[in-house]
Amino acid sequence: MxxxxxxxxxxxxxxxxxSQATIVAAMRAAFGAAGLETPARSKLMSGVGLSLPVLMKALVPEQDERTLDRLVAGYKEAYHDIRQSQGTAHSPxxxxxxxxxxxxxxxxxxxxxxxxxxxxxxxxxxxxxxxxxxxxxxxxxxxxxxxxxxxxxxxxxxxxxxxxxxxxxxxxxxxxxxxxxxxxxxxxxxxxxxxxxxxxxxxxxxxxxxxxxxxxxxxxxxxxxxx
CATH class of the missing domain: 3.40.50.1000 (HAD superfamily/HAD-like)
Incomplete structure (x- = not known):
């Protein structure tokens, strides 16, 4: 058989x-661009694995949908830029x-x-x-x-x-x-x-x-x- x-x-x-360093750096860039304080590293990492919209909502539930959408877009852009500049080093x-x-x-x-x-x-x-x-x-x-x-x-x-x-x-x-x-x-x-x-x-x-x-x-x- x-x-x-x-x-x-x-x-x-x-x-x-x-990819921890890249995730944190992209989060800091996204929150900074939105004029918001970046949540603590421990809070950021506790949500890794969730899809971005769900993660952002969990991180800053008090923010409106427009701001959450801006954070998601900002994170994607920052992560892409880091990946382009660092190659495999961004996520060894x-x-x-x-x-x-x-x-x-x-x-x-x-x-x-x-x-x-x-x-x-x-x-x-x-x-x-x-x-x-x-x-x-x-x-x-x-x-x-x-x-x-x-x-x-x-x-x-x-x-x-x-x-x-x-x-x-x-x-x-x-x-x-x-x-x-x-x-x-x-x-x-x-x-x-x-x-x-x-x-x-x-x-x-x-x-x-x-x-x-x-x-x-x-x-x-x-x-x-x-x-």
Whole structure:
């Protein structure tokens, strides 16, 4: 009997790449251009993973829609400018990320995908910058879905690949990723090197400390019954 296809979905910011400095710089530029005080770094990072309109509303709920729209546009412009000027340095891959992706990509029964709060433009640019164009068979972005933790991204990735929930994993660094996995009926693996505290990953099936541990969990996950 042939091995079924399995789908592994990755969050991006805080999971595959460390974009913290760029996110904070773009936020400061956006808030400064709008004449507003930038929220504390800890508050900014706690919302990473949400789509931008939802994140801005959470950061400054007292602001009107026009101001929120201005903040979203300002952030996108600033982030784009930083990406253009710094190249891959604006969002470097975490140590161990590329080697794990390469190893998983070579496994014929695995499909890799992305489920991210980034825009399509931002994700496509990041993938091109790191030479990952062939890596992901499905790319789910904020432009086309409700914000995490709504399960739409995972549901759509599964529909595109034809992989059932029991053969799908979601890997991410935030509570939103793990809540999205739960809402979609798939297992979540939380990573501790990202932007949410370990305590926020309480709904994860596993929590891992580094890419070596992640590789070990992935290597054994489907060898026992996880239903």
């Amino acid at each position: 042939s091995t079924p296809l399995r789908l592994i979905l990755f969050d991006v910011d805080g999971t595959l790449v460390d 891959l975490y140590p161990g990320a590329r080697s794990l992706l390469d190893a998983l990509f070579e496994m014929p029964d695995l499909l890799l995908g992305v489920a991210t709060g980034k825009s399509k433009r931002g994700l496509d640019a990041l993938i091109e910058a790191h030479g990952l164009e062939r890596m992901f068979v499905t790319r789910q972005v904020a432009d086309h879905h409700p914000s995490k933790p709504h399960p739409s991204m995972i549901d759509t990735a599964r529909a595109e690949t034809g992989v059932p929930a029991g053969d799908t994993l979601m890997i991410g660094d935030t509570s939103f990723d793990m809540q999205m996995a739960s809402a979609a009926g798939v297992a979540g693996i939380g990573v501790t090197w990202g932007y949410h505290d370990r305590s926020a990953l309480d709904s994860a099936r596993y929590v891992v400390e580094d890419f070596a541990q992640l590789a070990s969990v992935l290597g054994s996950f489907w060898t026992v019954d996880h239903e």
